[in-house]
Amino acid sequence: MNIMKVIGIVGMPGSGKSEAADVARSMGIPVIVMGDVVRKEVADSGQKINSKTLRSMMIELRKKHGKGVVAERCLPKIRSYKSKDVVVVDGLRSLHEVEAFRLEIPDFTILVIHSSPKTRYDRLRERQRKDDPSSQEDFKTRDRLELRIGIGDVIALADIVVSNEANNLSSGKT
Amino acid sequence: MNIMKVIGIVGMPGSGKSEAADVARSMGIPVIVMGDVVRKEVADSGQKINSKTLRSMMIELRKKHGKGVVAERCLPKIRSYKSKDVVVVDGLRSLHEVEAFRLEIPDFTILVIHSSPKTRYDRLRERQRKDDPSSQEDFKTRDRLELRIGIGDVIALADIVVSNEANNLSSGKT
Numbered sequence: 358m359n360i361m362k363v364i365g366i367v368g369m370p371g372s373g374k375s376e377a378a379d380v381a382r383s384m385g386i387p388v389i390v391m392g393d394v395v396r397k398e399v400a401d402s403g404q405k406i407n408s409k410t411l412r413s414m415m416i417e418l419r420k421k422h423g424k425g426v427v428a429e430r431c432l433p434k435i436r437s438y439k440s441k442d443v444v445v446v447d448g449l450r451s452l453h454e455v456e457a458f459r460l461e462i463p464d465f466t467i468l469v470i471h472s473s474p475k476t477r478y479d480r481l482r483e484r485q486r487k488d489d490p491s492s493q494e495d496f497k498t499r500d501r502l503e504l505r506i507g508i509g510d511v512i513a514l515a516d517i518v519v520s521n522e523a524n525n526l527s528s529g530k531t
Numbered sequence: 532m533n534i535m536k537v538i539g540i541v542g543m544p545g546s547g548k549s550e551a552a553d554v555a556r557s558m559g560i561p562v563i564v565m566g567d568v569v570r571k572e573v574a575d576s577g578q579k580i581n582s583k584t585l586r587s588m589m590i591e592l593r594k595k596h597g598k599g600v601v602a603e604r605c606l607p608k609i610r611s612y613k614s615k616d617v618v619v620v621d622g623l624r625s626l627h628e629v630e631a632f633r634l635e636i637p638d639f640t641i642l643v644i645h646s647s648p649k650t651r652y653d654r655l656r657e658r659q660r661k662d663d664p665s666s667q668e669d670f671k672t673r674d675r676l677e678l679r680i681g682i683g684d685v686i687a688l689a690d691i692v693v694s695n696e697a698n699n700l701s702s703g704k705t
Contacts, residue, residue, distance in 0.1 A: 369687055369688075469645075471643075471645075471689070471692045473689070473690040473691065474688055474690065475690070500687075500688065503687075504683075504684045504687060504688075507683075508683075508687060509678075509681075509682075509683030509684040509685075509686060509687035509688075510678045510683040511683075512683060512686055512687045513543055513674075513677075513678060513682060513683035513686045513687075514543075514648055514674065514678075514683075515645070515647070516647040516648065516649070517647065518645045518692055518694045520692045520694070
């Protein structure tokens with residue numbers, strides 16, 4: 358591949374990952390959203406897209422094709438941007454994915470967007486997207502599900518950390 | 532307990548946890564080093580203190596007394612500082628420990644000291660304490676052992692993050 362650098366973004370729900378991706382887009386950097394791989398699979402299967410179908414599809418994909426599957430499916434898209442110096446991949450969730458990227462992309466940097474649980478909860482409550490938590494218990498359950506996939510390991514091994522405690526996450530986009 | 536606030540520090544090996552603890556000490560804040568619980572057990576058992584005996588003692592303690600054991604054993608010491616407004620606990624490693632602390636201390640804040648793997652490796656190579664890695668492979672193995680205990684989950688759920696990329700970790704103390 359001809360790409361100089363790929364930056365993979367990781368962050369807990371509500372940390373402001375999508376905001377970071379928006380900043381990249383505004384700088385003309387292509388952003389590949391890892392969740393879109395799963396979203397496409399759900400759509401192709403004829404199911405409605407919601408947090409439940411997305412989660413079970415993700416689990417199914419990983420069972421069938423290995424834990425790096427979502428990353429592997431992003432590689433052709435990364436390759437299609439080979440004229441670009443930097444490409445951003447949004448939504449890392451496990452070290453298996455990091456390994457899958459690094460097998461193909463030597464210069465792969467992990468960027469974590471970090472916010473405190475309190476800030477993340479307040480943001481998610483405010484934005485109230487369909488799959489956002491309706492209670493502290495919901496929020497904690499969602500966090501635990503992410504941690505079980507291994508997102509904490511990716512965060513611990515991140516190359517760059519950005520603290521995002523400011524309360525200006527206005528877009529609320531995915 | 533009469534304590535206003537306990538701050539628990541977490542960080543991967545070489546991130547500069549002990550440096551952060553030194554800053555707290557210099558401000559007159561008592562610092563309880565969680566590793567000392569395990570160190571004491573090894574010493575009491577008559578074994579030499581090294582990374583191997585410390586690790587097996589930690590695993591044994593957790594097996595025997597539950598995964599929050601090291602935290603629980605720090606509680607009497609925290610209580611002994613009840614006249615203080617703030618106490619620092621250095622060396623969180625799992626959410627079980629966080630839970631054990633939060634059961635007794637409502638105002639328990641997690642502070643993560645974050646450095647990139649490259650910075651941490653360079654620092655550890657430089658300080659060359661007895662248990663420091665002699666190769667990249669050693670370093671990765673040590674990281675993986677920490678992650679297996681669940682340190683990544685604590686880092687992901689930290690309340691405050693401090694990025695420590697500066698190359699001035701001079702003390703090299705534990």
